[in-house]
Amino acid sequence: MxxxxxxxxxxxxxxxxxxxxxxxxxxxxxxxxxxxxxxxxxxxxxxxxxxxxxxxxxxxxxxxxxNPEVLKAVTAAAENGLSFGAATEAEVMMAQLIFDLVPSIEMIRMVNSGTEATMSAVRAARGFTGRNKIIKFEGCYHGHSDAMLVKAGSGVMSSGVPSSLGVPPGCAVDTLTAVFNDIDSVQALFENNKDQVAAVIVELVPANMGVVLPKPGFLQELQKLCTENSTLLIADEVITGFRLGLGGAQELFGIKPDLTAFGKIIGGGMPVGAYGGRKEIMQQVAPCGGVYQAGTLSGNPVAMAAGIAQLSILKNNxxxxxxxxxxxxxxxxxxxxxxxxxxxxxxxxxxxxxxxxxxxxxxxxxxxxxxxxxxxxxxxxxxxxxxxxxxxxxxxxxxxxxxxxxxxxxxxxxxxxxxxxxxxx
CATH class of the missing domain: 3.90.1150.10 (Aspartate Aminotransferase, domain 1)
Incomplete structure (x- = not known):
């Protein structure tokens, strides 16, 4: 062959x-x-x-x-140029579309992939809270940034150890791992790391250990724990965003995260991602604040055109x-x-x-x-x-x-x- x-x-x-x-x-x-x-x-x-x-x-x-409508939009955008490294109207249109569809989004930043979106959301959470530790769930995949490539040890009390070569232990030492659908494991981590956890990041519906459904009440209890501990809740909707509904999994389960990471689907197949959430948090991102994140291709006009076309079709149908x-x-x-x-x-x-x-x-x-x-x-x-x-x-x-x-x-x-x-x- x-x-x-x-x-x-x-x-x-x-x-x-x-x-x-x-x-x-x-x-x-x-x-x-x-x-x-x-x-x-x-x-x-x-x-x-x-x-x-x-x-x-x-x-x-x-x-x-x-899809013919998406291809038409991409072709028209490409004829005007593939990349400018400058602001475009399409970025504003995309941001407004997401703003209208997802109530938890008050301000958003476009990036180039789901990995970049989750990595940037974690950095924004740390910058906003002034804390370093992050709780993730075993089996949930949030891209290949150093801090997220962590496997749980023998117990959920332990700090993470890298699960990939090339990741220095120091990059993962502040990543704590809980058990999905086990709220007690999250509570234990909060108790053993009091006032140190910046954020909990979670796939609201994990899809990287197979599709796994949250048990009734689990996500609500998780949000409650975050609120009680002044910790941000980051929803990884790279897979579920605009797929489980126009408002994503957070709408489906009645959750309002502080930050959300999007990917894949908002680009209609083009390489794109985004993260956004509460305005007071996102205003800490450069150039407004001291949390630095940048990208020459962020908000690429061709990718924005594809995403606008796809999200508009979903919104209207x-x-x-x-x-x-x-x-x-x-x-x-x-x-x-x-x-x-x-x-x-x-x-x-x-x-x-x-x-x-x-x-x-x-x-x-x-x-x-x-x-x-x-x-x-x-x-x-x-x-x-x-x-x-x-x-x-x-x-x-x-x-x-x-x-x-x-x-x-x-x-x-x-x-x-x-x-x-x-x-x-």
Whole structure:
């Protein structure tokens, strides 16, 4: 296959032959397919194979690939120039759109990725509070900045230790790790680090240890703890923002974070991110205040054009959410029925247009639960689906993303393929 030839060449030029680790298919024991183009809910590789796509560039393609209105906006913007390094009207329009859709946002700063958004939000929280420590949750991914690459030790009382080479211990010493859906673990960290915690950062719906739903009341209790301890709550909505609804997961669960990090979806597929929140906090960011953060490509005019087009479509067509949520439920329920019929040790976690099939008999509420999954079995399932033209995430702990371009026929076809794949296991 041409993909195999390209992969062999790529391995000589790039680490693992890829520019992002999960793309190399290592965890599923397969060879990556090199994609040539995409349209609506389909991917096409360099060997001419067609796939029903359930990655959607890891979330932002909520309208499907190559949406005509988004492409038209991008083309028009590109004709005026690709980058200015200066202020544009499009930045103001994007900021106003987000301001109108997300009540917790009183002021916002555009950046270039979700990693940059979470990193900058943490810095703003530290600058505003004058405190250094951050609480994150085991299994929640907030990008690859040094302070966020932390794995919990044997107990949640301990400070974090780096989980990546190249991260000095000092960069992670102020990152504390709690257990998702366990409010007592958060309370314990506050008690043992009194008046030292600047912020708690959390994926309101984690989607990087598989999709994990917050238990009823957990997020509300978390916000209450933050308020009682004069600590900021940072909502990482890089995946859930504008996907679980126009107001994101925070609207869905009735949470009002102090700061929010966005990514992916606000750029319509272009590299973009943003962070924002309470005005008094954001006014500490340069040039207004002493929290420095800058970027030549922040608010890039082409990326802004794509994001404005996509968010405007979503704003003016709320029925899109009804469509994608119903398709996701149809897929998730269908998989549950297949699992039950075959007596397999597997579970499906789903919410809105997000879901994950986890090969474990346990209900998954946190990272420890997720780690009981049989990753080798998922790898076999993934390959069996790929061979039938279904492109799932090449890793057990990622999400399935439904787009507005998917149809009921696509879901039925996927379930037929899943039945064959599960039978082969």
């Amino acid at each position: 041409k993909s195999e030839i390209l992969y062999e060449k790529a391995k000589q030029l790039m680490p693992g032959g890829v520019n992002s680790p999960v793309r190399n298919f290592q965890s599923v024991g397969d060879t990556p397919r090199f994609i040539s183009h995409a349209k609506e809910a389909r991917l096409y590789d360099v060997d001419g194979n067609e796939y029903i796509d359930y990655i959607g560039s890891w979330g932002p393609m909520i309208l499907g690939h190559a 709320p029925q899109i959410y009804t469509h994608i949520d119903s398709l996701s439920a149809r897929l998730s329920n269908g998989l549950r029925e297949l699992i039950k019929a075959r007596g397999l040790k597997a579970t499906v976690n789903s919410i809105g247009s997000l879901s994950t099939l986890l090969f474990t008999e346990r209900e998954v509420y946190n990272y420890t639960d997720a780690l009981t999954s049989d990753t080798k079995m998922y790898g076999r399932f993934f390959s069996a689906m790929l061979d039938q033209g279904i492109y799932l995430a090449p890793a057990q702990f990622e999400a399935v993303f439904i787009s507005n371009s998917h149809t009921g026929v696509d879901i039925d076809r996927t379930l037929e393929c899943a039945e064959k794949a599960l039978r082969s296991l």
